[in-house]
Amino acid sequence: DAGVTQSPTHLIKTRGQHVTLRCSPISGHKSVSWYQQVLGQGPQFIFQYYEKEERGRGNFPDRFSARQFPNYSSELNVNALLLGDSALYLCASSLDRRGYTFGSGTRLTVV
């Protein structure tokens, strides 16, 4: 079975631009969570979706938004990019609260 797939793996954006990151969960997993990991820090929770509904939102500005599609894949959108948004963005899928499988992440660099 394929693991959690994230795309793209790397991208470079300019300040003020918009970015969309994508995540495909493990087959059968209905929950997707997004995390931001700044260099030298632990992952910080951004959003969790379950069955296409938002189940949780972390302490991030409204520039960050997400959605989950009927096939349980998910997109994370970030508007008006700032230099401080440069980070590794991780997606995790889960069947229930006892297991989270992470993708390899998308490395976003804002210049």
Next chain:
Amino acid sequence: AQSVTQPDIHITVSEGASLELRCNYSYGATPYLFWYVQSPGQGLQLLLKYFSGDTLVQGIKGFEAEFKRSQSSFNLRKPSVHWSDAAEYFCAVGPKSGGSYIPTFGRGTSLIVHP
């Protein structure tokens, strides 16, 4: 609010030596507990997890962790470290109940292995 503390930012050990990485949590009840490992530029790989029962949990790559309720700790151990174990290690806690189940991560411990 739940929180996870990994008091050691960096740990340096010699190859073949034993290892213990510390993790303390603050939570209203015993949560689910996890240890993840992250190689540079990669995602997180689950090493082991504790839900209930036996407080000594075995994981992959020869790692184990012991849950101590009285100390709110879940320390990770390995009897003999290999050079390939050099990585970032994250402890995480997740709620056992409630509408959302969002794990909270510690800031991580960087393991350096000397030959």
